[in-house]
């Protein structure tokens with residue numbers, strides 16, 4: 001059994017040759033898995049659109065085309081809605097309480113999923129559109145006053161918007177406690193879940209029984225759990241206190257606490273993780289917006305084209321608003337291209353088979369795209385026009401993959417990202433306002449005048465591919481635009497009032513004045 005444990009089961013998808021016992025462990029990439037996976041998969045056609053890797057007795061199946069995602073993840077979603085077991089994840093969040101990482105699509109997951117989907121539904125989104133617009137205007141004002149910290153202003157935007165909708169409290173500054181603590185806790189949480197950070201306990205579960213004094217990783221995991229619980233526990237407590245004082249402001253978590261028994265969510269730790277997953281999920285929007293900034297800076301011609309469209313549709317007398325978005329086809333194409341060029345979640349999140357399935361003659365045992373030259377003309381070239389020529393950005397005259405859909409970036413099946421509407425609208429309104437008001441340029445060496453281009457190949461590896469902080473020059477297109485933003489901000493602050501009541505009590509910057 002040990003000898004055969006590294007070999008593929010008959011009928012499994014093909015893949016690189018295995019060696020006895022360890023399978024493909026010796027060639028399994030440690031970082032930027034997507035690059036090696038596309039080399040083995042669709043681009044080179046070495047092993048085809050669906051291939052497998054063996055890690056001891058575990059089978060990892062890589063889906064490298066929209067068709068294979070549709071056939072497996074979408075059409076067989078009942079058999080592949082689980083997540084693979086992760087001992088580290090269970091140690092940080094036990095009992096499957098985190099909707100995203102929770103292993104089984106069981107009753108707890110269903111209640112969490114239903115409640116989250118309701119909060120994040122397109123219909124419910126209309127309740128928050130004013131708040132999102134006001135936060136996007138603050139983002140522009142922050143960029144005007146402190147352009148060097150552009151990277152962190154984006155984090156403030158997404159975190160503040162997420163805590164507003166879930167907990168009914170916003171963060172006017174990057175160093176407001178909720179944003180500052182999130183930026184401290186979340187990277188450690190993501191890092192803990194990444195392959196290679198800690199010893200491979202999932203492959204060698206026996207490591208779990210090594211006493212803590214010889215296993216420093218156990219201490220590190222405990223620390224992350226404590227940080228996680230302290231942060232999300234504090235946010236939940238703030239809502240509970242507000243309700244006790246009869247000062248509710250209609251936040252989502254207030255409704256959930258009030259109706260917890262009916263919703264099947266009357267466990268405090270489950271409630272804490274329900275809030276956590278929405279805040280964590282929304283952080284991918286920061287990565288997408290940071291990537292958009294780099295794409296603007298490195299593609300001046302596309303930026304000019306986008307600004308011409310904005311000038312024509314919006315003019316120079318007011319900031320872009322949500323109603324403008326439907327009249328901005330180039331803006332949408334630009335964002336699609338940013339997401340294709342450097343997808344935020346290059347591997348999505350893994351799914352696990354709970355039943356054997358056979359797809360196109362290949363066995364998917366239980367347990368176990370965007371740069372494809374067949375479909376994309378010059379996939380390494382940044383070219384938003386491809387999405388104007390064709391809604392999926394694919395080559396003209398080529399028989400497209402039948403499984404292609406416009407939200408592939410957001411996963412599929414029963415686990416598909418519930419935050420699509422919120423993510424898309426944040427990307428669109430922030431890009432519209434930022435590109436309307438500013439020139440986004442690469443940094444410059446002040447002595448030589450040489451441009452310092454951001455590195456588009458130096459993104460974080462792991463669950464999300466986030467650009468690293470870097471210098472950009474963010475220059476107002478005209479002083480008049482900044483006046484307009486300042487004016488719009490003064491009008492927009494009315495939307496913030498219900499969510500700022502607790503800021504004074506904490507002795508932090510209570511007024512959102514720059």
Ligand code: HEM
Pocket residue numbers: 099100101113116120162277278279281282283284285288344345348349350351409410411412413414415416417418419420422423
């Ligand atoms: C550009 C932004 C975003 C991208 C690219 C993205 C992508 C994804 C992907 C690929 C998954 C896994 C789907 C699967 O397993 O097939 C996912 C899950 C999830 N996302 Fe997003 N997401 C984004 C924004 C958001 C936002 C704004 C929220 C919340 C406000 C959110 C909440 C979630 C949650 C809760 C899950 C777990 C769903 C489950 O396992 O049932 N995401 N997202």
